[in-house]
Amino acid sequence: MEKFINHTGSALPLRRSNVDTDQIIPAVYLKRITKNGFEDGLFAAWRNDPSFELNQPQYKKASILVAGPDFGTGSSREHAVWALQNYGFKVVLSSRFADIFRGNSQKMGLLTVILTQEEIEQIWQVVESKPDTQITVDLASKTITYGGKTLSFAIDDYTRWRLMEGLDDIGLTFTKIDAVTTFEEKRASFKPKTLPIK
C-alpha cells in the first residue's frame, strides 16, 4: 500500500446523500478478476447524464470527492474503492460513511475523512464557485486547508499510523501469528469444520 502523508488537489462536489456502492460501481462491472481497470464503471449509470458532475470539464482533474452523508452504503464490494482509486481519487470527504466502505478504503489507502455536514456544505459552495480551488488534506496534522481556511478532522491513531507508513494489515497480523496458534489450540472441539464434507 502506498504511504499517505498528504495530498493536494481539486475537488468534485457530489451533492447526493446515500450514494450506495451499487451507484459507485454497478454489479455488471464486478465480473473482473483484477483490481484495476474499474474506472470505466465508476458511477456508470449517472455518467450517461451530461450534467452529472463527473462529466463536467471543470471537475475533470478532481482527486478529492466531496460527498453527501451516508456515502458507500449497501454492498461490501471493495470494487467501489478500487473504482474511485482507478479513476484518480485519493480522498473522499463526507459527514457519514458506511462502515464496510470505510474499512475497505482504509485497507487500500483511500483516505476517508469525516467532516460535519456544515463543513461539507461550505466546501461544496467554494468548489462550485471556484472549481480549481486547491484543497490540501494533511494526515500528519489531521487538517484540511483550502482558500485560506483550515479545518481539523479526527481519525484514530492506529489507522493514521498505518496509512502514513503504508503498512498492510496482513503483514502486521503475521507478527502476532503465535497468538493465533495458541488461540486455535484452545478452541472448543464442537466448533464446526467444513472438512471433511458430511
Add this chain to the structure above:
Amino acid sequence: MGKTLAEKIWAEHVVSATAGEPDLLYIDLHLIHEVTSPQAFDGLRLANRKVRRADLTIATEDHNVPTLNIDKPIADPISKLQVDTLRKNCAEFGVRLHSLGDVEQGIVHVVGPQLGITQPGMTIVCGDSHTSTHGAFGALAFGIGTSEVEHVLATQTLPLIRPKTMAINVDGTLKAGVTSKDIILAVIAKIGTGGGQGYILEYRGSAIRALSMEARMTICNMSIEAGARAGLIAPDQTTFDYVQSKPHAPTGADWDAALTYWKTLTTDADAKFDKEVNLNADELAPFVTWGTNPGQGLPLTSSVPNPADFANAEDRGAAERALEYMDLKPGTPLKSIKVDTIFLGSCTNGRIEDLRSAASIIKGKKIASSVRLLVVPGSARVRLQAESEGLDKVFLDAGGEWRSAGCSMCLGMNPDQLKPGERAASTSNRNFEGRQGKGGRTHLVSPLVAAATALKGTLASPADL
C-alpha cells in the same frame, strides 16, 4: 455490569488486544463466492501464502451464475472466467467448493445454515454484506471487503474495532399477513439507512422470539440496510432444534457441550446497550418501499409521500430524486402502482418457508396477464424440497417461471435483470437505482405481498384479494 450477547461473542474471539489498536478477532467460518474472492487469492499467490484454515472455509457459486440451463457452459464469457477462477483457486488452495449442479450449491447465506455450519456463538465472515443473515443463530456475522477476505484466508483473523451495541425491541404479536420482512422494513424506515452505522444490532422481544429460524434470518439479513454491519438474535430452543437436524451439527458429547455453551449466549439482565429502539408488533402492517433506498418504506395502505413534507433537507433531496427515478407522483396510493415483474428469491426471502408462503396465496390461481413472476430458490436443496412438495407446479401452473438457485435478479449480475423502466415487486433487499437492472425500478416486499401482487398486477397484500 453484565455483557450484551455481541460483547460476549466478541470477547470469546479476541486473539490479542493492545490498547490503541483494533482487537485481533478469530474467525470461525469464512464463506466465499466467485465475485469478491479472485483478487484475494491472487494476493495470497503474490505473497506466497497459504490458506491457513481450509477446514473453516467453504465456497459456493451464486452471484453471477445463470438460473437457466445450468448444465450447459456459462454463456457470458466474463462470468464464466470468474466462476472458472473460483474453481481453480479452490482446487489450488484446498477449499471446499459447491459448484453449479452440485446439490449443496446455492446462495452462500442459504447454504451455510442448511449445512449446519452456521451455529450459535460463532464469528462468521464473507465478502458479502448480507453475511449478517447468520446472526439469526446468535452468531456474530458480518460482511467484509476483498482485502479482508485475503486477510482471513491468510490468518483466519481480522483486526477490528468493536462496534457499539443497539437493542431493537419488538414486542407484541404480528397480525395475520404481517411477516418478519415487514418488521425489518419498518425498523429501517424508523432508524434510517445510516441509523445502525457503528453498531451491532440485537433483535429482542416477544415478536422476535415467536419467529421461525428462517423468518429470523430475513430480519438479520437486512441489518446492513440499516447501516449495521451485523445484527443478531439470541439462540433459543427454536435455534437448537433447527441446527440439530443439519449435517454438520455437533453429535454425542460435542452436542451436549455445544448446547451448554449456546445456552449462555444471551444478553445479561444488567447489561446496557449503547442505544435502544422500540417497535410494537401489534401495530405493524405489510410494508413496501416507494423510493431508492431501503429506508424509504411505508405501510402498503399509504400513499407516495410528498418530498416537501420532509423536514430534513437531505431527506427531501433524496425523496425528490427517488420519485423522479421511480416515476411516481406524491399522493399516489401505493396499492395503485402497477408492476411488471415479481421476483421471489434472494438470501433475504429465498428459503423454503418463503416459497411455501407465496405458494399458499398463488395455489390454484393465475398471475395477472401483465406480469412476469420469477421464482428463484435460494439453493439447490431448497429447489428440491419445493419440488418434493409440488410448489414448482403451483408457480408454473399460475404462469410463473421456476428457476435454478442463485442470487439472480436481486443484483442483476446474471442474465436475470429488469429492463430500463420496468417495475418490480421484489422479495430481495435493495431498491437502489439500477440494482436489478439498469433503469429498473424496485419495490421491496414480503413473499406474501409479492404473491398477492403477482395475482393482482398492482401492489397488494393477501387481504386485498
